[in-house]
Amino acid sequence: MSVSAAPPPRATRASRGSFFERLSQSRNGLGLLFMLPAAVFLLCFLTYPLGLGAWLGFTDTMIGRPGVFIGLENYEYLFRDRVFWLSVFNTLFYTAIASILKFALGLWLAIILNENLPFKTFFRAVILLPWVVPTVLSALAFWWIYDSQFSIISWVLMQAGLISAPINFLGDPWNARLSVIAANVWRGIPFVAISLLAGLQTIPASLHEAAALDGATSWQRFRRITLPLLTPIIAVVMTFSVLFTFTDFQLIYVLTKGGPVNATHLMATLSFQRGIPGGALGEGAAIAVAMVPFLLAAILFSFFGLQRRKWQQGGSD
Amino acid sequence: MIDRRRFLAGTAGLGLTLPFAARAFAQGAAPTFTPESGASLRLLRWVPFVPAEEEAFLAITQKFTEATGVQVRIDKESWEDVRPKAAVAANVGSGPDMVMSWFDDPQQYPDKLVDVTDLGTSIGAANGGWYPGIESYARRGDSFIALPLCAIGNAVVYRDSHMKAAGFSEFPKDTAGFLELCKGLQAKGTPAGFPHGKAVGDGNNYAHWLLWSHGGRMVDENGAVVINSPETLESVKYAMELYKTFIPGTESWQDVNNNRAFLAGQVSLTANGVSVYYAALKDPAMKEIADDMRSTNLPIGPVGESVELHQTSTISIFRHTQYPEAAKAYLQFIFQPDNMNAWIQGASAYCCQPLKAFESNPVWTSNPIHAAYAKASASLRPNGYAGPLGAASAGVMADYVLVDMYAEAVTGQSSPEDAISNAERRANRYYRV
Numbered sequence: 001m002s003v004s005a006a007p008p009p010r011a012t013r014a015s016r017g018s019f020f021e022r023l024s025q026s027r028n029g030l031g032l033l034f035m036l037p038a039a040v041f042l043l044c045f046l047t048y049p050l051g052l053g054a055w056l057g058f059t060d061t062m063i064g065r066p067g068v069f070i071g072l073e074n075y076e077y078l079f080r081d082r083v084f085w086l087s088v089f090n091t092l093f094y095t096a097i098a099s100i101l102k103f104a105l106g107l108w109l110a111i112i113l114n115e116n117l118p119f120k121t122f123f124r125a126v127i128l129l130p131w132v133v134p135t136v137l138s139a140l141a142f143w144w145i146y147d148s149q150f151s152i153i154s155w156v157l158m159q160a161g162l163i164s165a166p167i168n169f170l171g172d173p174w175n176a177r178l179s180v181i182a183a184n185v186w187r188g189i190p191f192v193a194i195s196l197l198a199g200l201q202t203i204p205a206s207l208h209e210a211a212a213l214d215g216a217t218s219w220q221r222f223r224r225i226t227l228p229l230l231t232p233i234i235a236v237v238m239t240f241s242v243l244f245t246f247t248d249f250q251l252i253y254v255l256t257k258g259g260p261v262n263a264t265h266l267m268a269t270l271s272f273q274r275g276i277p278g279g280a281l282g283e284g285a286a287i288a289v290a291m292v293p294f295l296l297a298a299i300l301f302s303f304f305g306l307q308r309r310k311w312q313q314g315g316s317d
Numbered sequence: 318m319i320d321r322r323r324f325l326a327g328t329a330g331l332g333l334t335l336p337f338a339a340r341a342f343a344q345g346a347a348p349t350f351t352p353e354s355g356a357s358l359r360l361l362r363w364v365p366f367v368p369a370e371e372e373a374f375l376a377i378t379q380k381f382t383e384a385t386g387v388q389v390r391i392d393k394e395s396w397e398d399v400r401p402k403a404a405v406a407a408n409v410g411s412g413p414d415m416v417m418s419w420f421d422d423p424q425q426y427p428d429k430l431v432d433v434t435d436l437g438t439s440i441g442a443a444n445g446g447w448y449p450g451i452e453s454y455a456r457r458g459d460s461f462i463a464l465p466l467c468a469i470g471n472a473v474v475y476r477d478s479h480m481k482a483a484g485f486s487e488f489p490k491d492t493a494g495f496l497e498l499c500k501g502l503q504a505k506g507t508p509a510g511f512p513h514g515k516a517v518g519d520g521n522n523y524a525h526w527l528l529w530s531h532g533g534r535m536v537d538e539n540g541a542v543v544i545n546s547p548e549t550l551e552s553v554k555y556a557m558e559l560y561k562t563f564i565p566g567t568e569s570w571q572d573v574n575n576n577r578a579f580l581a582g583q584v585s586l587t588a589n590g591v592s593v594y595y596a597a598l599k600d601p602a603m604k605e606i607a608d609d610m611r612s613t614n615l616p617i618g619p620v621g622e623s624v625e626l627h628q629t630s631t632i633s634i635f636r637h638t639q640y641p642e643a644a645k646a647y648l649q650f651i652f653q654p655d656n657m658n659a660w661i662q663g664a665s666a667y668c669c670q671p672l673k674a675f676e677s678n679p680v681w682t683s684n685p686i687h688a689a690y691a692k693a694s695a696s697l698r699p700n701g702y703a704g705p706l707g708a709a710s711a712g713v714m715a716d717y718v719l720v721d722m723y724a725e726a727v728t729g730q731s732s733p734e735d736a737i738s739n740a741e742r743r744a745n746r747y748y749r750v
Contacts, residue, residue, distance in 0.1 A: 062708045063404040063425050077746060082739070148566020148574070149583045170569035171514075173730070257515035260568035261724045276401040277715035279425050279708050280747070 056285035063279040074286035083262050084287065087270040091294075093177065094266060095246045098184045102241055103234075105185065106192025111226075113193065114200045124197070131190035139254035142183040146170050146255065170256050173263035180264050183251055188244065192237055199233030200226065239302035243295060267291050347443065348435045352643035357388040360647075361403060362417035363396035363630070366592040366667055373663025377656045384650070387643045397517050397572075400715070406635060414638035415647070420700050421454055421711040423463040423633045430462045431634040431641050433648065437461030440652045445673035448694040452671075453706060455631045463633035464648055467661075467668035469590050470693030471522040471627050472612045479507040479585035479609075488613045492530055492555060495616040499562035502585050509586035510563045510578055512570035513724040515717055518628050519572050521700075523588060524719040525626035527552045529698060530618025535713060536704035540748050544722075545741045551619070553726045553733040560727035568728055580606065588615060590628070591666045594686050612689040614696070627669075627697040669693035704748070712747040 023029040057074055061067030078084040113124055130138065145152055146169035154166035169179045203226060211221045249268045252258060258265030258273065265273075267287055275284015365371035378389045392413060394402055399418055406412030407426040416422075423430055437455065441447045447455075447465055455463040473488070480488065483501030499509045511523045528534070528544075531552035537543045560567070564584050567574075575587040580597055587593075597607035617623055632651075634644040650656060654674065661670050662680045666687035670676060671694055681691040701710025713719070722740035725731040731739065 063408055065426070065428070065708070081743075081746075083743070146569075147577075148569055149564070149578050149581065165565065168566050168569070171566040172568075176569065256569065257571060259514045259724070261721055261728060261730055274712075274716055276404060278712040278747075279404065279715065280712055283746075 053285045054289050056282050057289040058286075059282045061281040061285075063276070063281055067282050070282070074283050075290070077283070078286060078290065083265065084270065084290075086262055087258075087265040087267050087287075088290075090177065090264060091246060091266045091268075091291075094181055094184070094248070094264075095242060098181045098188065098245050099238065099242050101181070101185045102188045102192050102245075103238055106189050106237075107196055107234075109189060109193040110196035110200055111222075113197050124194070127193055128190045130187050131194075133187075135187065135250040136254060138187055139183065139251045142179075142186075142251075143255055146179050146183075171260050173260060176256055176260055176264050180252060180255055183255065184245060184248060187251070188241060191244075192241055195237040196230065196233060199230045199237075202233075203229045235302050239298055242298045246291070246294060246298070347439045348645075348649075350642045350646040350649065352385050352387045352646050353640045356640035356643035357390070358415065358638075358640060358644055358647060359390045359392060359413040360415045360417065360632075361392050361394060361399060361406070361413035363399050363419070364393045366590065367595060367663075367665050370660065370664035370667060373660045377651055377660060378647075380656070381647055381650045385643070385646060387640075387647070389647060406637075410635075410637040412637075413635065414640065414644050415632060415634050417466060417630055417632045418463075420629055420714065421706045423455065423631055424457065424706045425708045425711050427457045427462045429636050431636055431638070431644070432460055432462065433464055433634065433645065434459070434461045436645055436648055436652075437464055440464065440649070441672065444652070444654065444657075444675065447671055448673065448697075450697040450699050451629055451694050453699045454629050455633075463631035464652065465671035466630045466632045467664075467671055468693040468697050469518070469628035469630065469667060470669045470690030471519070471588055471590060471625060472614055472689035472693075473586065473588050473616075474579065474593055474610055474612050475509075475586040476507065476606070476609045477611045479505065480611075482507070488611070490616055492616050492618040496555070496558055496562075499559055499586065503562040507585040508562060508564045509559075510567050510570070510575055510584035511559070511587060512572070512575055513560070513568045513720070513727060514570040514574070515720065516570055516572040516574070519575055519587075519589065520570075520717070520720045521714055522626050522628070524723050525698075525700075526588075526615045526624070527556050527723060528719060529624040529626075529702065530615070530620055531555060532618075532620045534703055535701055535710075535719065535744055536748060538703050540704040540709065542741055542744045542748050544744055545737050548619075549737055550733055553723060553736060555618075556723045557727050557733070568724055582606065591687065591690050595665060595667075610686065612686045614689050614692075623696050624698050625693070625696055626700065627693045629697065629699075630668075666690045709747040713744050716743065716747070718743045718747075 023033065056067070058069055058071060059067035060070045060073070109127065113120065113127065117123060144150065148168055148171055149166060151166055151169060153169075154163065157163045158166070168175055170176045207225050207229075208221055211225055216224070247268050248266060249272065252264055252266055252269045253272075256264045258269050262270075267290065271284045271287035271291075273284075274280045274287065278284070362374075365374070375391070378391065382388055396419070399416065400422055402412070403416040403418050403422060404425065406416070407429040410429070437447075438461070441452075448468075451465040451468055455461050455465045475488070479502060480498065483498060483505050485498050485501065489495045489498050502508050512520045513523075514520060528549060531548050533544065533546055533549035533552050535542065535544050564578065575584065575589060576593045576596065578584045579587050579589070579593055580603060591612070594607065594610055594612070597603040597610060614623055615625055632648060634641060634648070638644055651660070652672075657670070657672070657675055658678055661668060661675055661678045664680075666680055666684070667690075669690060669692075670678065676691070676695075681687050699706055699710075700714050701707075704710065718740050721743075722736045725736040725739065726733045730736075
C-alpha cells in the first residue's frame, strides 16, 4: 500500500483562486468590486475636498501660511458679522425668488411647447439658447443692459418719455437684487422648461382624452392629471435648479461683485472674496461650509419627496 | 563662440553675454546668474492696458531669449485674476515661475518666494535707488522678496472746457476747492464721477485718497486699527458732500465704468490711469474729448501733502521654480537701463518707474497729459499705511473694507459713525494676528 504524497503546495494559489472564484460568484462581492472605482472617485474628488474644506473652516489658514486649529472662532466671528448675515439673506432671497419664477415660467413655457405649435422643434431649440450661452457671456450682456449710464432699457424708456433719468439698476440695493434675479431667471428658465417638457411628454395622451370626454376643463386636467404625474420630475428639476441658484457665482461676480455695499453678495461670492483675493482661506472655507446645511436641506427634500413616489418601485403613482 | 547659456546680465546697461561661473560678482556689487541647463520660464502677468507696453516687454523678453537661449512663456490674466491665480500657485507650489503681481501680494506668501535681495540691492544702487513707497511692497525686513516694477499712476482727468464753463480758470489744488468745482460741474450738467462700487483699482485709489488726504489711517505703525478717528469721520463727511455732485449710479461702478462714462461724455471729471487718454486718442470720433482732456493730481486735503495709493506692481519668483538662476537673470535683464527705459517709454506714461534714475525718461515730457503721472512712484503711500504690509493689509483691501465704508455712508445705508465702526470691526478681523 502506498501512501500518496501530498499534492505540491498549491494551496496558496488554490485558495487565491477560490477567493476570486468565490468573489466572482458572490453578488455582494461583485457589487462591491464594481462600485469600487466610483467610490474611489467620490472619495478623492468629493469627500476629500469637502472634508478638507470643513477642516479649513476650523483653522486660521491664510494663503501661503498653514493655519492652526482655532475651533469655532471663524463661525463665531461670522455669527457677529453683518456682511455675512446679509449674504445669507441675499442668498435665500435670491434662491427663493429666482427658483419660484423659474419654476412658474418654465412650467408655463413647457406646457406651451408641449402643444402642437407650428415650428415646434425650432422653438424648442431656440428656447435652449440662454442655457447654452456661457454664463459669463450672458452676464456681460446683462452688465451692459443694466449699466447705470448706457442701459438700453433706460434708453428706450427715456426715448419713450416714460422716465427722465437712467434707472439705477445695479446701484440701488433692491434694484440690484431684483436685476440679478432677473438675469438668473432668464438664464435658468430653459433648463426647467426643457426638463419639464420631457416630463410632460411621458404623460399618456389617453388620460387627457378620457378626462376631456368626462367633461374635465383644461384647468381640471392640469390640476388632476398633469401636475400629479409631473411631480417626480418637478422634484428632481427643482432640486437641481435650487442647487444651481444657491451656489451661483459667475453672474454676481460679473454684474456687481457683490455690490452695491454688499447688497448682492451671495455666500459663494463672499466666500471667494474673503478666501482667495482676501487670503483668509479659513474664513472663506467656513462661509462655504455654512452653505452645506441649506444644500443638504434641498437634497433631503428631493430624496424624501422622491422616495414617496411609488413609480420609483415600478408601480403606478 | 560664446556659450549662450552663460549669461552675464549684471553688467548693467551693456547686455553682454559672457562666459561666467554662477553667482560670481563683477563690476561693483552686481551679481551674475547662469541660467540652468535647459531652463525655460513662465511668467504670469496682468493683461496690458497699453499695447505698446506689451510690445516693449515682449521685445525685451525676446532679446533675453536670444542672449541666453532661455525661452520665456508669458501668460496673461485679467488684472483682477492675477491675485487669486498667483495665490493658488504659491499655495500648491506649482504653476508659473514668476508673477507680476499687485500691491502687497508678495507679502501674503513671502515664504514661497525666492529671496532677491542681491538683485534688489544691486539694481537699486546702480539706478539711483528705489522710491521708498514702492520699495516697501517688495521688502520684508532687510530682504527683497520681489522687485518693484512700476506704479500705475492714478490722476484726475477732466474736460478743460467743462471746468472753465463751471467758472474755474484753473484746477483747484485743495479739497475744498475741488468740492466747489464738482458742485459747479454738476450745476452745468457735466458732473464728476468716482467709483463707490467694487472697483479694485479705481475704487481703492479714490477711497484711500479720501482717507489719507484728511489725515485718517487704517492702522498705526504697530498694526493696531485706528480707522475710527475724527479724521476718518471728516473724510467720510467730505465724501458724502462730493457724492451729491456725482452722476447717479457710481455705487455700482467697477473699474471700467468711469472710463466708459468719461469717454462717452457722461462725466467730465474722474480719476484714472493714462489709458483713458489713449483710448480717446485712438478713436477719431473722440478727438474732441482727447483734445479737451487734461490731467492733474488729486487735490491736497487737510493733511497738507499729496498722498495717493496708486496701483503698484512687483515682480517675484516662486520658490517652486526649477530655474531660479534663469529667473534672476531674466529680472536683471529687464532692469537694465536700456530695457527699462524702453519699457517705460512703450507704456506711454501708464507705468511709472520704480527707480529714480529713470525719472528723466522723455516719456514724461513728451505730452503734457503725462506730467500728472510722472511722480506716481514718488508720491505713493503703501496700502495699509502706516502699518506693516502683509496678509492683513492685503486682506483689508481685497475685502473692500475702505471702499465699503465710504459707500455705506454716501448711499445713506449707514450713518458715518456706523460705517466707520463697521470698517473698524472688519479691519480688526484681519489685523487680529
